Amino acid sequence: MSDEKMKILQVYRSEPTSDIETLVGVLNRDRDADEFKLYLDQPNYDVLVQKIYAADKTVCWW
Amino acid sequence: MESLKVYILVANRIYNDGIRSGLGLAVENHYAYPVIMNGEFPNMTEYMTENIAWIADMEGQVYSCGAEAPTDMPEGSEIENISLEELGEKMRDADVIIPFGMPKGSHEPPAACGG
């Protein structure tokens, strides 16, 4: 898999801190990035599963 | 199975058990890189320093990000300093990234936590 084509999903259980934003900025660079905010009311878990299966890599932050 | 590069991020002083989870993966032939964020170091018991040394023996490494690592660690259990940007670059090559436990609390622990 070429690095440029990697699909990466960032999942947040709470609002990201500046440290997390910095790390995500580096991790997402030149990649096809998506995100999902679990801390919003009534997350749609079916959509989250779809996103996880569409991604090559998932990171779920605190 | 191929050996995976696994980063375990510890942001909260209570959750340094992430280091033990890293060791658990190291003995399963994975590369474990626990990262202690912003000075949330564990009590450096003999058990903890042995675990840190064992991770290094298994070609992993414990890092400190956002605070200077202790300089008085026993030989073989040294913690390596890493900047946030360097950590991000290294984690681009990670197979698995584990933000472990809970985020850092917004207040210093009261004396009641000390025991």
Add this chain to the structure above:
Amino acid sequence: MAADANKFGIFVTCPQNMRHILGLTQAAIRAGKEVMIFFTFKSVHLTKSPEFWELAQLIKTENLAICTDSYICEGFDHEKDIPRGLIDKQMRTQAFHGAVLEQCEKYIVM
């Protein structure tokens, strides 16, 4: 990861996401996936929540485990107080996390 595309792994490290764990598990099953979960450290307290028994009913015995050492460290009795919904062979070690990574093509931390 060379693993089963049909298997979805959850590594639980935090004691406060039971709603997400159950919701994700139910959604993954609806999507036709087999779910494998390991609870470690303070997340073992979630075994005492009512939703944990519900979760355990959704997952094959061999796909759900908790860290015995964590359970003991948190003050529980791993022989006399096995969490409701589990049996003794689901009280495991960190090696089970290795198995989750080995077997599950998709994986999330909670």
